[in-house]
Amino acid sequence: MDRTFTESDTGQADRNGMSFGTEMTEQKEKLLNILNIRFRTIRQRTIPGNIISLVIDQRELIPVAYYLRHHTGYILLQLISCVDWDEENVFQITYLIWNQNEKTQLLLSFRMAKDTAIVIPSVIPIWPHAETFERELREMFGVQFDGNPRQDESFLLEDWKGPPPMLRKFDTRAFSHERFGERPGRYSEDTRRDVGRKVGEYDLSRSISGE
């Protein structure tokens, strides 16, 4: 969060340009008020800085996305990302949307259970370049999108046969050793041990920001 804000952005940035806490409250509240009137399942997660994070239900994805694209300043879809929560057996899909006027980012996320045969509607009619992001998720995680015309083509991995490689339960190390072999005599050096030897003692519980 060390992006420098000018006063015209928020009206409340401090002199160093750092902006922690909830300085965006006015804009966040305005947006949330509008969204809560129209949609039923908006909840907010607290994240500091110029990011608004909303959790919705998967069935309201298309109406919320359409409203954001055409009726608010959040018009640029930057990424669709996926998190594999293996312990809870869900995928969390997040849409990152950028507002150029206010320089804020919106994270629109929902969870879907892995076992059920849920197919996510594709947002290509709203943002046409989402085709690339959805193809990537299809290849790496196995998430299906309904309405993506090139979904079954290979994306980056040519002729890949096997489980989707970014799943948590896919052991890449075992796969690599089994398929590509391992050079005898290879060893890994753990840099934490190396640094610990030099520094004296390495305490993992110390955080970087010093709070």
Add this chain to the structure above:
Amino acid sequence: MSEQKVYCNQSPSLPGRQRVGKIIAEIARANSLWVVAYGTGCGAIELRPLHTARFDMERFGIAMRPTPRQADVIIISGYLAVKTLKRVIRVYEQMQAPKYVVALGSCTINGGMYFDSYNTINQLDLYLPVDVYVAGCMPRPESIIEGFTVLMKSIKAGEATGWQHYIENLDYYRSNQNEVIPRWDMPTYNW
């Protein structure tokens, strides 16, 4: 179909033993190494300073050529994804004999930083015959020049015979390549 007549369907063969002018030929080959200008991985960034005035590889006679038809050396600069490996094999087979392979970085030796990746190979010499390994991650331009010096010495001594090894043991290399490359749809070149 019309492309078929350009490719050769015979298996490759070793050239006859060169008797006349062998010493002159080896000295000339060592003094004028032409490299395919193909940066296969992240080590290609260390090849660019070699053109500049500080490290100057042209004083050794090394020049970069844009086409594999005119080159002697291919530099595998770092990790090789399976996709790139297919293309690199095609480039290597298009080069004319005698040809040499210089492998930079620890990724070609034992997988390096990407030893546990599902998409990069771990040992390069299962798939291509390597003449010189240059260790590092990435090796600095001085190390690359040292590697070329070693290559030139071994050419003059007549020991850089990787390409002959490839032709003689083609089945071994092909079986390794087909293990990792799922769909081998490339023609066989006559080299």
Add this chain to the structure above:
Amino acid sequence: MAVTILVAFATAVLGLCYGLLLGGISRKVMARIHGRIGPPVTQNFSDLVKLFFKRTAIEHGGMFWLAPMFRLTGGLGVLFLVPIVVGRFSVVNISFAGDLLLVVYFMFFGCLGMALGAGDSGHPHAVMAVSRGLAQMSTYELSFSMVVLVLAVGLRTLNIGDIVAAQSGGIGQWNLVRYPFATAAAMIAFLPMQMAYPFSIVLAPQEIPIGPPTEYGSRFLSLMLAGRSIFGVAKLVLFMNLFFGGASNIADLVMKTLLLYLYPVFVSAVFPRFRLEQSVRFLLVVPTVLALVELIRVIT
């Protein structure tokens, strides 16, 4: 008879060696201008030997095989037709009235053969480069032909030996001094002939990777390197004979050709490359106007 064959053979071999040496010298000079060390001056010899001993496994058709031969033939033809040394001890291989026109034909024919062969290789880059190169060649051949016309009309002969003889008697008699505009036009037309930098449209390494020799490798390339060296030496000797008084002994020959060779090297070092339309526009206007001025001056 045997002596003439021996002299011709020696001309060809020594011309090749001199051309390769000049190539090495130009690489060394360019490197020193850049602040580097540069390859040794015998580098082109190593390249030639290495390419000769490489295995050749490419086949594209008849014209592909013949094209380096055309270039070599063009170079040798020009080399045999120009008088090398004209003085107390002359080295003149073939000389007859009208051989200047034959020399111009050989120069054009060499490049054209190369272009046809490159076209036969089927590589799109080669075809693109060939069309650009021929477009440029047509523009500089225009001004060069006008300069030849100036010399023919002014000196009333088309025999290069006679042109050299007309320049004997000191620097004041050189065609450089008698027809300065024509010499300037020919010097500008010399740059694209040597593929020096503002006009190096044919082999443009950053635009079309390597141009016509794209599919050529190993022994073809060694032939092309030899042809390029011989052609270079032949053009140098031709220009020296036409404008700078010819050579009266070997030392004179070496000095004049070396200085004449370094001129495109120095121009190359400081110029970037023109685009094709800029080059065509320049070559259609500037040397043509200079040659035209000289032509008018000579006729009236």
